[in-house]
Amino acid sequence: MRPPNLIYALDDRPSPSIGTLLGLQHVSIVAIAFVFPVLLVRETGGTTLEASFMVSMSMLAGAVGVVVQALKRGPLGSGYLCPQVCGPSFLTASLLAAHAGGLPLVLGMTMFAGAFEALLSRVLHKLRFLFPAEVTGVIVSMVGITVIAVAGKNFLGFERGGNAIDPSSLTVAMITLLTMIGLNVWSKGNLKLFCILVGMLVGYGAAMTVGLLPVDELTQTLSQPIVWNPFAHHPGWSFDIALTGPFAVAVLCSMLKSVGDLTTCQRINKTNWVRPDMENIRKGVLGDATGCFAAGVFGGMAQSTSSANIGLSIATKATSRTLSLFIGGILALLAFCPKLAAIFAVMPAPVVGATLFFALSFMIVAGVQIMTSRMLDARKTFVIGLSIIAGLLVDVLPEAFTAVPPILQPVFSSSLSACTITAVLLNLIFRIGIKHSVRITISKNDPIGEIITQFMDKQGAAWGARPEIIARASTAVMEYLEALREAYDPNPATVQVSFDELHLKIQILHQGTPLPIPEQRPTPETLLESEKGMTLMGAWMCARLTDNITSTTFNGQAVVKMHWEH
Template sequence: MPTKPPDLIYGVDETPPTVPLILLGLQHIFIVTSALVFPVVILRAVGGSAEDTTFIVTMSMLAGCIGTVLQVMNRRGIGSGYLCPAACGPSYFAASLLAVQTGGLSLLFGMTAAAGAVEAFFSRFLHRLRFLFPTEVTGVVVTMMGIAIIPIAIQNFIGTGSGDPVSEPAELLVAAATLGTMIAASVWGRGGLRLYSVLVGMVVGYIAAALTGVLGADAIAQFIEAPLFAFPTIRHPGWSLDAALLIPFIIVVLSTTFKAIGDLTTCQKVNDTDWKRPDMTNISGGILADGLSAVVAGLFGGMGQVTSSSNVGLSIGTGATSRAIAYVVAAILLVLVFVPKLAAAFVIMPAPVMGSVVIYAITFIIVTGLRIITSRMLDARRTFVIGLSFTFGLAAGMIPGFSEGMHPLVQPVFASALSVATVTVLVANLVFRIGIAERQSLSLEPGTSFPDAIFTFFERFGGAWGARPEIIHKAESAVNELMELVTITGAADGQVQVDVKFTEEALDIDARYEGRPLDLEPGRLPVDLLADGGDVSRLPALLIRQYADGVRTDERGGECRVRLHFEH
């Protein structure tokens, strides 16, 4: 059972009252609907009609509704059970544009459904590939998810997100008022004000945009003229496949899978104070839901759906991660499909307001990713894994035309900072794993300078294994106390052989020596151990019991063994 962190107002298993629940859902809807810009841009790039654009946007909202419910279900192996809404994924953008240019909307829908099916199939084997996702890899992906969104967020923030190359003072004023209100409500607000920090900031942003003219008369007229209720127009062109596009879309699957792993790992971490490592069984269910969301999008006629990093960041910022919010988000998306006027309120969102919301969410995503990276010990190998991934990922985002001129089959890999960083960290992790053994040994001589040898050993291999620092320090201290006890009692006739085995779940130590067995039974430790005249020589035995999660001793043929177990 996860332990709710103190900074959460509503944890994953808690349900807010009705009114706060609806308002919290609305905050997430503003971010989800902002991602609808991707299918719009794709249709505009190929000269798509207004009817086709309306159709793909409507079906994308419907697919997002279903995908959000699938993700929050956590039943029969489907879904993670966390607040992690589905939205149009930027990772699908390059491959989707290529599909539309090659074979029209039918090819886009067919390849999207096929990509989702591959991701769903891959999710069934994810738990067997745990070695591919050490903590530093997950942390890099989470951090890069935030960094990759920065260009879009900043362009919107300064008012150039809609193709307008000029940033007006009024747009900067609206952006500053919106983001400033959100930050002030989060930092200095209490209770409800913090919960609705984004919604309050957006209301301020809309008002400022209307007063300064950033929200123009045309946008307001669009909202007024939109019908209150209407059935969506079905213009589905069918489905088609093209073998030449398999590689680009498989690369999309890898990117979205790693992205979802990062999003769901973040959800796990922020909802559990005692979080230690990603729960791959839970994540497998989340990846399955993510893949099924893309299948639904392709079948219905929408753009590929993925877990939304911005929404995860929003839930962290507001302190509300309740899964009940996800059902409200899904319900509102369903309503938007049939209520054009309500949808228009989101469509006309001023770019500075949209950029402010995304920047607010990015802040929490990046910091969470860095916390995941620094939760483990790092040696030179892991430092290179992290550093190289950030270097090449940032290069893809900073250098204009980074992927131009590359073959269309590999172009999606280099189309975004996130995809480049993801591929780099995956390959680098596999390369730098070479030569790392999960078993290591150390020989210690009682009565000599064994503390230095123990410290050097555990610091070296703790970093190579990427172990949690606190567990390595416990193991190091326990072995040190064991050697102190052996020295005090003279139990060993010679060297003590220490064998250490590390897995992601545990660290086990097997100490062997020739001589007399040690008495480490807890029932035999004196109560007055630290009292005047107490048997202080028994103190190492007590400390060993305090450091280790499990202690066993035995003797066979004159060989004594002490086994220490540490949960990792």
């Protein structure tokens, strides 16, 4: 069902002019991550030409990734608008490769990373237990939290003022952010759609006014060639089996983040979303692997799904998969036109910070919504809390992890990777001791409502079930037991509950025959005149609260089975 709050939903087709402008907004977010390949080349003493080559090839790989990800049919792609960026999860492993064998080794290991992720995607549907809502939700939120440090330094102007706030940078950043927020909250139509693009243009103007975008930088930008052939500068490929470990860990971290990103795409595009569609995510991860592999082939940095771009889609309420064609087309054009690409390269730091703050606000909240879509008990609280603490510990005390073995460095290279691995491991540990089938016996004088509510709430939280399903199930069981008590001199009844993430099943066992389930609601006359009127009403309400209910008698014992899709 089409979400009513979207301006351009998944299957909508915006006009070419609207699509181009929305595509430019997404490309402006993607461009922020081009700092990673530049940093990678600089760290190894590379030339400006090598940096330009790697940025251009990263653009081309991103173009392939966003188009493939939006494919609706076939084995590749989730069918959602989910652009790719140079993956921060791969930075540490890529630096190890660059120091060991230069750019050729980085590209060869990037191809390995794409192939390994493609292999993992084939078995992803069998690993659903690794991705409950609390794990995917905490990863999605942590993506935003991880970038706060980088965004904050740009927002406050630390590059200009050292560790002190630069007033000019802060002013430009505030003007940019307030423009974006104002247009998003209080405007309508195209101004709301293009709130980031307009805000960035205002930010560029403000930066020029206060001297944060010098004229000589713009002149240097315009001096770039209009067209070039980056493939002529390709350095080739090499491979080192010793680096497969660090890159495998980086792939795992990146893939789990992609699972969270694709889950968010499902949630914002489906009004009745209840759980991750693992088959769709499996295809999406394979599409993500395709973009990563393409980066290795072309000569770019490893690619990963972009949480910030999904946040942009939420903010602008435009999730049309058609936009992937515009984004891919713009990125491909920029890959061969350095004069145009350089416009994004000179983006003022405070504009970068403001844009990130705006987009990541939506991403952090999206993660919280995923986490709270399920009931939480002490186990899940520890999974969420300890994972966030482990992630932030890497940022707060980075010196504590400097001596870890090289194979584990990708895990502790960022708060996101540390949080992700911690969440997965804690989820596996805390699954120990959770029974998937439990039972309780209700005696003659027991308070039905109190006992059933406490029992179901406790189990629902342990299983991470949806609150509304547990509420319906609790009420259905209470209605049946209350009606049973009205109808007969009750013997003890046993309630057996089982859960497997996709289904909630309840069996009620008691002596005698099961209550008759009326197909229609009892009439007022039946309620007033029949001794069994209230019993029939309770049984009818019980049936209305379930997705399916059946009853049989076996060896003199009634067996009532209730079922809910989860």
